[in-house]
Amino acid sequence: MQVTIKDIAKKAGVSYATVSRALNGRSGVKEETKELILEVAKKMGYQPNAIARGLVLKHTHTLALVIPDITNPFFPEIARGAEDAASLLGYSIFLCNTNWDTDKEKLYLKTLQEKRVDGIILHPAHNDGETHLYDFQIPMILLNKIPGIAEYSSIEIDNVRGGFIATKHLIEAGYKKIAFIGGTESSPSNAERKEGYKLALKKYNIPIDESLIINGKFKSESGYESLKKLIDSGNTPDAVFGGNDVIALGVLHCAQEHGLRIPEDFGIIGFDDIPYASLPQIQLTTIEQPKYQMGKRAIELLVRVLKAEEDSEVIRMILEPKLKIRKTTRNVSRKLDK
Amino acid sequence: MQVTIKDIAKKAGVSYATVSRALNGRSGVKEETKELILEVAKKMGYQPNAIARGLVLKHTHTLALVIPDITNPFFPEIARGAEDAASLLGYSIFLCNTNWDTDKEKLYLKTLQEKRVDGIILHPAHNDGETHLYDFQIPMILLNKIPGIAEYSSIEIDNVRGGFIATKHLIEAGYKKIAFIGGTESSPSNAERKEGYKLALKKYNIPIDESLIINGKFKSESGYESLKKLIDSGNTPDAVFGGNDVIALGVLHCAQEHGLRIPEDFGIIGFDDIPYASLPQIQLTTIEQPKYQMGKRAIELLVRVLKAEEDSEVIRMILEPKLKIRKTTRNVSRKLDK
DNA sequence: TCATTGTTTGAAAACGATTACAATATATAT
DNA sequence: ATATATATTGTAATCGTTTTCAAACAATGA
Structure with missing residues (x-):
């Protein structure tokens, strides 16, 4: 059924050790024999068995x-x-x-x-x-x-740095009331991005307003809801840094629904640069992860x-x-x- | 280094054939011995070697x-x-x-x-x-x-049927001048969708206008360009069936840029239902592939x-x-x- | 020609499992 | 107690490779 090294050996009239050597380009095989073996192998349609090889070599690639x-x-x-x-x-x-x-x-x-x-x-x-x-x-x-x-x-x-850059960009673009809408609080990456956010605010001497820091889930709905709550409670920010792009997309959706003019009156930045973000209809500013x-x-x-x-x-x-x-x-x- | 069936056999005081049988739940092993073996195996942290097994069983799962x-x-x-x-x-x-x-x-x-x-x-x-x-x-x-x-x-x-359904929907929604903007002409799925498109037009006694059938690539840019050409040549359709969602997205982009009111004055349907299509900012009508x-x-x-x-x-x-x-x-x- | 060296080759063990078959132990019937 | 059947276990072959070690062969120099 399956062509093995032994079949080749038999047909070529050599031992199968030699076949193995020839096939693997090991030294110590006469050029002549090697060519013969290679030819026979090809003619018979030999396919090395990686399983058998793996067994002795102890690696599977x-x-x-x-x-x-x-x-x-x-x-x-x-x-x-x-x-x-x-x-x-x-x-x-x-x-x-x-x-x-x-x-x-x-x-x-x-x-x-x-x-x-x-x-x-x-x-x-x-x-x-x-x-x-x-x-x-x-x-x-x-x-x-x-x-x-x-x-x-x-x-x-470097999530901290990413969070810092994102927030810095928002600040430099002139947004004043910047919220952080994050994902799962227990997630380290979320915590780090938030830390970067705080760092940037501090650096620009902007007081940290805990009411603008919200934890939710890494879901679009979560971003939507979080912003909505902020708006409904009359605490509308003029920019938000979303814990990731999916959240930011939810935020974007909510902002659009509420008729906020983006980016003139309201800025949004995400994190990850997922493919969605670059769609012409979306064009989300974000922090790219490589x-x-x-x-x-x-x-x-x-x-x-x-x-x-x-x-x-x-x-x-x-x-x-x-x-x-x-x-x-x-x-x-x-x-x-x- | 690695615990094998033999190690277990030695420690349990049986032959390794028995170990194999016990481990695989084969019949013909005394319950007592079996339990002993299982226990020893567990204690020694035995991990079956799928490679070795694959060699003899001739399948790898x-x-x-x-x-x-x-x-x-x-x-x-x-x-x-x-x-x-x-x-x-x-x-x-x-x-x-x-x-x-x-x-x-x-x-x-x-x-x-x-x-x-x-x-x-x-x-x-x-x-x-x-x-x-x-x-x-x-x-x-x-x-x-x-x-x-x-x-x-x-x-x-069933691409033909998909193409048919898509076009039918456009017709029933009242669009009159329906273009097909497809992907690679040589692709069978493209040809079939186009066939479905023609079938639907025929069924509703709408003459097929070859100037509204365009072949391009399965790329967003291709959809964009194709619609632009139609518009520029004064042959603007009031709806397009895109060969797939990516094309349709390009079409959407172009239509939006040209200020066409969607869906009132201009309808777009895609094919595939890729995740992008359901984004709140996109909401592309499409044919879902399961x-x-x-x-x-x-x-x-x-x-x-x-x-x-x-x-x-x-x-x-x-x-x-x-x-x-x-x-x-x-x-x-x-x-x-x- | 003979010892010496270097090249090619082959025999056999190993990798870690499964399983056919034989051997042993146990139970059952007479 | 003996013969027979059944349940349990062990021995050894096998899967398709690689590789160590030794054997065979060819070439070299004295």
Whole structure:
């Protein structure tokens, strides 16, 4: 049925050890024999069996990408970056959606261990209670750090800085009453972005008004509701920094419904730069996360630790967030022109 | 290093055949011994080696999803549907992006063969020149049929019907001059949607005006340009059926820029129902493809043929497109109310 | 010609599981 | 107690590779 190395050996009249050597380009095979073997292999349609090879070599050239949900617009680009890098380096990738469920995450990690993947890149479902990560056998790098688990390398972006830049942009564009509408309070990235927000206000000597800081969920509806509450209570801000783009989109929707003129009287900035944000009909100003790069770098880092003989040290790679000015905030330079 | 079945056998004082039997719940092991073995295995932290198992069993419980580009908003839901179904059935999934490149597709198919995946679900990069699919060894099911390759089962949607429904909706909403702005002319799905468009016009005795049928690319810019040309040449339609949502979005953008009142004076319908379409700021009327279902069904079908002993026959599963009326077309029922 | 060296090759063990078959232990019937 | 059937266990082959070690061969120099 399946053509094996032995079949080739028989037909070529050599031992299968020689065939293996020839096929893998090992030295110590006469050029002549090698050519013969290669030809026979081709003629017979030989397909090496990676399973058998994996068994003896103890690696599979397979990696896994474990993320919450590929359907979330934040992840496809990461996945793409990861896959491009992996395929370039000769690795295949398992895609695993945890659906933000720690139990499913555990389960996946278990199967991945059984399937002997060489390494894993994981975006944890939650940032707490990830105790199952402690005694983990397989090299792993984290997207988003988990506070308290120091043993894994990670790729992160500087959320504090991102929050700072976002708020600074709003201030420089002349907005005065700037609200922060965030996601889950327990999420570290949310906390960090908020910290950046406060930092910027402080730097420009703007008092921090806690009534303008709202925690909700990383959902569009949450952004919508939060702004609505602010407006209904007569506490309408003239700009908001959304904890992520999805929230900002909800905010935008609400603002539009209330007839606020954007960006003239009301500015909105998000975070992530998901594909939606750049749609001509949306044009959301936001902080870009280098998503493709995150995926790519994560794989490259992972492969580097795989190749390293000794236990490599823990590395934290911090990527820079970048301001993308579009149409939901006043353009600073235009303002300066006046 | 790694705990094997032999280690367990030694510690439990039995042969490793018995261990294997106990671990796999095979009959013919005394309850007592079985419990002992299970306990020892647990205590030693045994992780079965799927590679070794795969070698003898000749299956890997691994599938692959080969698609053009996970970054394209059409695919994440398919991927999610596929993965959910697969994980429920005990399979893992390789994610492979061909980037619309037949060579890369070929290469992936080769590695997947070497890695001995049990089956593949493939959305071909192109619908022609896929000759490498002919002598393929591994069970495969196609997303989108390839004309002329009859040997594979496939999951499709009825594009002709989708095109028909879309156009019918436009007609019933009272639009008179309906253009079709399509994607790549060579793409079968495009041709089929166009056919549905013509069918609907015929049914309502509307003459087909070839100047209102435009072929371009499946890109937003293409939709934008195509409508612009129509407008510039004084041939402005009062509605357009876009070959897919991305095109329709480009059309929408152009229409908005030209101050056309949507949906009062100008109607737009797309195809696919990508996530963008339902954004509150967009609200594009469209034809929904059951993307999640497509992924799910594809996996289920694939697994069914894997489990079937005999060569199962070729199955074509045709899914139904569904009209999603949103805000870029007049609502039919409202019109009827008058 | 013979020892010495370097190249090619082959035999066999190993990777970690499953399973057919044989062997042993236990239970049942006479 | 003996023969027979049944339940439990062990031995060894197998899956398709890679690789160590030793054997065979060819080439070189004395």
